[in-house]
Amino acid sequence: MTITIESKLQVLKNGHVTSPKGYSAGGVHCGLRKKKLDFGWIHSENPATAAGVYTLNVFQAAPLKVTKESIEKEQLIQTLVVNSANANACTGEQGYLDALETQRKTAGKMGVAVDHVAVASTGVIGVPLPMEKVRAGIELMNDNSSSENFEQAILTTDTVTKHIAVQLEIDGQMITIGGAAKGSGMIHPNMATMLSFITTDAAVEATSLQQALREVTDQSFNMITVDGDCSTNDMVLVLANGKQKNNILNELHPEWQVFKQALQLVSKELAKMIARDGEGATKLIEVQVSGASSVTAAGQIAKAIISSNLVKTAVYGADPNWGRIVCAIGYSEQPLDPQKVCVSLGDIEVVKNGLPVDFDESEGELYLGNETVVLKIDLQNGSHEATAWGCDLTYDYVKINASYRT
């Protein structure tokens, strides 16, 4: 079934948020960072149906409040702007006013309704947003920029830009979904300094879009961790401008599952790009948990493993020390029978029914030397499964974070 659906999807070779029809994007340097681009935007030719999910951190940053309030009014966004280098978080009433001004000035510059502008920020917490620079950024918005510039402008400690687009046919129309994301540190289930923007030229009903985004996020952005810290600024926004004339998509449309699958693919790939680019990371770790008594149990166990500093350093050191994996399973506080647990490093079985398997250590070391490492856990305790992604913990993580602001 999954294969049938996925076979209808085509990943574009060099996909961006501007791959779907009717979108432009760009990025400029406005002085928030020393030299790098620091102010980016995505613009749709027409107001697009919008949905968003936001951090659960109680110190939610000002731009999230502004964006959330605006989307709640009409579920429409036409322009979104993002600044890096400053999170506009823990900045009180002034921070909120700054986010509102950013929204209002962008609306004026682009000639769109104020409530059709989304704002997002990422960077240092607790420093007032330097508004003269943000205003300069808004003034610099232009038609000659590119989605590559947008992807650059939203980065903080990321080492690479993150983007993708997929296509699928719905109602005889070739629908495209594109996405761009940033995130490298402070990444954890429930979204840490992680921004992700998804665009599509499909026509989608607002409530269905919101529901689909929430579901998809739970299996993608909420299943990655770099360091276990959830940020004040995370958000995922999806815009659907309906430039392709498909019958409006909702739960009743025969192709709804296919569309959701495409949205899922875009989200999952962006999430994996973020995990792989975790601060100091040299490897992507994928933890597949199967045979769980519930999806929640599978997810919690996968997250316990992917969050374990000891597992992360063992993978970094290519040490097939499965005891640390078993240990993390054991403290996940989920229902399981220790005597049924099986663990494999890729296809190398190392634990069967709770007991060590005699395996070739050097083969294990060789496998953990790969750039992508898959840890498979079968609990033999049910039929549910979940997958989580993360990265290894390295000297460079410590280096980056012991001196981030200096």
Place this chain on the structure above:
Amino acid sequence: MTITIESKLQVLKNGHVTSPKGYSAGGVHCGLRKKKLDFGWIHSENPATAAGVYTLNVFQAAPLKVTKESIEKEQLIQTLVVNSANANACTGEQGYLDALETQRKTAGKMGVAVDHVAVASTGVIGVPLPMEKVRAGIELMNDNSSSENFEQAILTTDTVTKHIAVQLEIDGQMITIGGAAKGSGMIHPNMATMLSFITTDAAVEATSLQQALREVTDQSFNMITVDGDCSTNDMVLVLANGKQKNNILNELHPEWQVFKQALQLVSKELAKMIARDGEGATKLIEVQVSGASSVTAAGQIAKAIISSNLVKTAVYGADPNWGRIVCAIGYSEQPLDPQKVCVSLGDIEVVKNGLPVDFDESEGELYLGNETVVLKIDLQNGSHEATAWGCDLTYDYVKINASYRT
């Protein structure tokens, strides 16, 4: 009140588990480690009333099962033996039989009842316990060893031994409580590869001792974290041999609170020694949370902060980046009002009522350069408080754990 009680306690200058009357201890090399001592024991002249708390990890190691089962029978322990280098965890039926044999052979050697022997192990998971070496260790047990040797024998990646003793007067008798502990990595609330043994010459009722140990553990060993991983082997045991002829201590004894306070002091100091000696650590971090709506909320928030890799690296880098502390408070999922939160680094207030305070950054850096760093959080949301301890996250943590087994 607390001061009055603590003034009755005296910390001995060079206290050990043998400071209380009637205990001997020792450690030998039996071949589990290359050169270092690897097999230790504590012995009481008479069977001592015993209480224990054990890891919550579902992969509980074999020695814990054996010790727990024995203490449950008569609440008496006379001899305890500990091996390092091998955890005897995930070793199945054979592991359990090996732990039983260790117990039985120790009983024979020392001439005590089998059920009066406690066994403990720490080290690598999933490798069968080399019984010929353990048997040799038991044969080497002798009267000419010392508590220093015991403290050495139970270490793994620890860099220092950990011991303390305090005295207090009860019923005209000078009561002594001594303790020794090990633990350096895989340390987390709910006890990770952390072993702690406490001895006293007081006479204490078994059920009261068990209850006191549980309470005390919740505010000491369960409030430390090094890397967030809970191990399969943690235990805390307390022995009370009644060599001092006080009226048996229980909840009805007028000095019960003083005794508990002393037990608390020993536990807390041992816990702090473990946190300070965390793998690769250069600093002890103490997080004091006050003004919480409940003890649970205070504890969870303290643990969220002390477990944050971003906070830990910031302290390592002496970077007064309070945004990371606020962020950790925000994702702790505890009831609080973001606009009331105050944060201080030592006595330097950096956040007041949820907003940044203009402070001297260089002063903050100077403070974070100390060997002990106290982070104070006042939630202004109630009257409950909790304290947690941990350490900074450094290059050496990664180094140690990327190559622990090799």
